[in-house]
Amino acid sequence: MSVLLIAEHDNSKLKPFTLNAITAASKIDGDVHVLVAGANCENVTKEAASVPLVKKVLWCDSPNYQNYLPENLAPLVTKTAEKYDHIVASANTFGKNFMPRVAAALDISQVSDIIKVSSPDTFIRPIYAGNAFATVKSNDKKKCVTIRPTSFDPAEKNGGSAQVEKIEAVDVPNTSKFIKREETKSERPELGTARIVVSGGRGLESGENFKLITDIADKLNAAVGASRAAVDAGYISNDHQVGQTGKVVVPDLYIAVGISGAIQHLAGMKESKIIVAINKDGEAPIFSVADYGLEADLFKALPEFLAELNKLNTIQK
Amino acid sequence: MKILVAVKRVIDYNVQIRVKEDGSGVHTDNVKMSTNPPDDNAVEESVKLKESGKVKEVVAISIGEDKAQETIRKALAVGADKGIHVKADNYIEPLGIAKILKKIVEKEKPDMVFLGKQAIDDDCNQTGQMLAAMLNWPQATFTSKVNLKDKSLEIVREIDEGLETIEVNLPAVVSCDLRLNEPRFASLPNIMKAKKKPMEQINAKDLGIDLTNRIQQIKVEEPPKRKAGIKVANVAELVSKLKNEAKVL
Ligand SMILES: Cc1cc2nc3c(=O)[nH]c(=O)nc-3n(C[C@H](O)[C@H](O)[C@H](O)COP(=O)(O)OP(=O)(O)OC[C@H]3O[C@@H](n4cnc5c(N)ncnc54)[C@H](O)[C@@H]3O)c2cc1C
Ligand SMILES: Nc1ncnc2c1ncn2[C@@H]1O[C@H](COP(=O)(O)O)[C@@H](O)[C@H]1O
Numbered sequence: 077m078s079v080l081l082i083a084e085h086d087n088s089k090l091k092p093f094t095l096n097a098i099t100a101a102s103k104i105d106g107d108v109h110v111l112v113a114g115a116n117c118e119n120v121t122k123e124a125a126s127v128p129l130v131k132k133v134l135w136c137d138s139p140n141y142q143n144y145l146p147e148n149l150a151p152l153v154t155k156t157a158e159k160y161d162h163i164v165a166s167a168n169t170f171g172k173n174f175m176p177r178v179a180a181a182l183d184i185s186q187v188s189d190i191i192k193v194s195s196p197d198t199f200i201r202p203i204y205a206g207n208a209f210a211t212v213k214s215n216d217k218k219k220c221v222t223i224r225p226t227s228f229d230p231a232e233k234n235g236g237s238a239q240v241e242k243i244e245a246v247d248v249p250n251t252s253k254f255i256k257r258e259e260t261k262s263e264r265p266e267l268g269t270a271r272i273v274v275s276g277g278r279g280l281e282s283g284e285n286f287k288l289i290t291d292i293a294d295k296l297n298a299a300v301g302a303s304r305a306a307v308d309a310g311y312i313s314n315d316h317q318v319g320q321t322g323k324v325v326v327p328d329l330y331i332a333v334g335i336s337g338a339i340q341h342l343a344g345m346k347e348s349k350i351i352v353a354i355n356k357d358g359e360a361p362i363f364s365v366a367d368y369g370l371e372a373d374l375f376k377a378l379p380e381f382l383a384e385l386n387k388l389n390t391i392q393k
Numbered sequence: 394m395k396i397l398v399a400v401k402r403v404i405d406y407n408v409q410i411r412v413k414e415d416g417s418g419v420h421t422d423n424v425k426m427s428t429n430p431p432d433d434n435a436v437e438e439s440v441k442l443k444e445s446g447k448v449k450e451v452v453a454i455s456i457g458e459d460k461a462q463e464t465i466r467k468a469l470a471v472g473a474d475k476g477i478h479v480k481a482d483n484y485i486e487p488l489g490i491a492k493i494l495k496k497i498v499e500k501e502k503p504d505m506v507f508l509g510k511q512a513i514d515d516d517c518n519q520t521g522q523m524l525a526a527m528l529n530w531p532q533a534t535f536t537s538k539v540n541l542k543d544k545s546l547e548i549v550r551e552i553d554e555g556l557e558t559i560e561v562n563l564p565a566v567v568s569c570d571l572r573l574n575e576p577r578f579a580s581l582p583n584i585m586k587a588k589k590k591p592m593e594q595i596n597a598k599d600l601g602i603d604l605t606n607r608i609q610q611i612k613v614e615e616p617p618k619r620k621a622g623i624k625v626a627n628v629a630e631l632v633s634k635l636k637n638e639a640k641v642l
Contacts, residue, residue: 145559146522146532146534147531147532150526167518168553169534169535169551169552169553170552170553172518172522172534173522173532173534173535174522175522176487176518176519176520176521176522176523176526177522177523177525177526177532178526179488179519179523180488180491180522180523180524180526180527181526183488184488184607185486185487185488185606185607185608186487186488186517186519186523187608188516188517188518188519189516189518198611201516202516202616203514203515203516203613204404204410204419204513204514204516205410205513205516206616207409207410207412207419207616208410208412208419208613208614208615208616209613209614209615209616210610210611210612210613211610211611211612211613211614212608212609212610212611213608213609213611214607214608214609215607215608215609216607249529249531251530251531251561251562251565252531252532252559252560252561252562253559253560253561254557254559255547255558255559255560256557256558257552257554257555257556257557257558258555258556258557258558259554259555260554260555268553272641296642304571307572308572313555313556314537314551314555314556314572315551315552315553315554315555320513320516321431321510321511321570321571323553328641329635329639329641329642339406339409340406346619349641350635350639350641351619351622352631352635358624363622363624365619365622366622367619367622367623367639368622368623368624368625368631368634368635368639369622369623369624369625370624370625370627370628370631371624372627372628377628380627380628380629381628381631381632384628384629384631384632385632385642388632388636388642391642
């Protein structure tokens with residue numbers, strides 16, 4: 077009766093959402109085992125072992141797992157899953173990629189993107205871009221579950237000392253090849269975990285004008301987000317997209333600028349604690365979810381906003 | 394080469410979803426239905442590959458009630474050659490859909506299966522990956538660029554960190570992102586022509602697969618509503634509220 081959680085990492089460090097996934101896994105069953113599959117990833121196993129909620133770490137080291145190709149990773153998870161009742165991963169592009177392959181191999185109907193564990197077999201998940209919440213019960217013997225990281229707090233990182241057990245790699249099909257990854261490098265906090273997010277939409281009109289957004293973000297030590305329209309128009313790269321088909325964020329403060337508030341965008345941010353909307357159209361739907369709405373031209377409001385922020389003597393970090 | 398492209402009929406993305414009072418689901422009567430948006434991108438890419446001469450045939454498939462044929466007709470109107478309607482009156486979860494698609498793949502023997510990355514009703518994001526696993530094929534998910542080579546596909550995919558380039562051998566499953574292309578509209582003459590294109594009909598029950606859903610939907614509810622906010626008069630008031638009332642600055 078244990079949970080197998082698949083760690084997301086870059087071979088040297090655990091990715092932050094793994095800690096949220098560990099919390100979710102521990103709500104299903106206290107006996108959480110973490111699988112760390114990667115290449116030369118010993119440091120990751122140590123990090124995982126020091127998380128107090130983790131009871132055991134399974135470590136599989138092989139060049140085949142370096143780039144988490146799902147064709148390679150899924151057979152390992154499938155085999156390791158024999159001894160477990162639940163297989164859990166984050167519902168981000170990492171978990172979404174391989175988990176359904178594991179579920180299919182085990183003939184399990186996967187429960188995607190849960191936001192709450194009601195019991196070990198019953199979960200709540202948003203459907204229709206979060207316009208409805210479904211309570212679902214899995215009748216499969218084993219369960220494959222992906223969890224929405226932002227709906228669970230990150231687990232405490234330090235103080236544990238779980239046992240690390242090495243496991244054998246399994247054969248890979250050699251049908252896919254990793255070529256390259258272009259990561260957007262930034263000094264700013266990660267969008268998924270930032271305390272404050274400042275997002276821009278089509279109202280910004282150009283990539284250059286996004287500087288108005290990034291200036292505020294830097295002042296507030298915030299991450300930068302965007303609507304799909306802004307990404308499609310090339311103002312900013314795809315990894316900034318917030319929404320049904322982008323990232324889900326739940327910061328303490330979300331500032332939406334020049335964003336109309338289509339349901340697909342709201343799906344990614346409407347759980348934020350405080351929402352601010354700056355839009356020149358007083359009827360824009362974004363105002364219906366905003367705690368504080370400012371009906372104004374952003375080209376005037378953003379420089380003023382920056383000036384006001386500069387006047388504050390302290391800003392929380 | 395041949396492509397099988399999967400299209401799902403879903404509630405149109407512009408419709409405001411209404412949850413049923415009895416918790417059994419959402420209202421679908423008299424609600425506008427459309428093709429699942431990324432499935433339009435999957436169709437568009439298939440048709441473009443056909444136009445490039447590398448692909449000879451595009452077969453569009455939809456699983457669902459009789460009206461799913463409208464969704465297939467739309468794919469035919471923008472360039473797919475043939476339709477397959479697998480009739481099923483009840484909701485089938487992605488695992489079952491993938492099993493049906495596998496049967497059809499074994500029969501049609503395509504070199505590639507194109508799907509949308511996610512259905513905007515159940516938001517599952519599973520079917521393509523499940524199908525790939527069942528066929529033992531490689532997969533490309535969240536695809537935003539396709540380069541078809543002789544025996545492989547070079548793919549750019551959208552990941553949380555940015556972009557990733559991979560190469561997958563054929564045959565392969567490709568799940569498409571909205572940024573892959575700009576789906577075309579069907580012209581009236583092509584809509585008329587599409588009515589004459591072949592449409593095969595198969596009953597899901599006759600495929601010899603156990604399609605019992607494993608996930609039981611216990612209830613569907615409205616998400617909690619946010620309490621109404623206020624409008625502020627100017628930037629200074631906004632900053633003061635954020636600092637002193639919301640205490641987030
Ligand atoms: C299947 C599907 C999935 C989707 N997924 C997503 C998703 O994940 N994320 C997402 O964001 N969208 C998504 N979309 C797109 C979504 O439907 C909207 O088209 C999009 O969110 C609109 O972006 P926007 O608000 O920036 O642009 P618009 O809707 O064009 O709004 C621009 C806003 O800026 C305001 N504005 C303009 N100029 C100024 C100014 N000078 N000062 C102040 N305000 C100004 C306008 O009043 C307007 O409200 C999806 C769509 C589909 C079909
Ligand atoms: N009933 C269906 N008929 C045809 N294609 C489907 C069906 N259900 C899902 N698909 C395909 O699978 C993709 C992913 O769906 P899902 O896994 O449900 O998010 C969709 O974008 C479609 O391309």
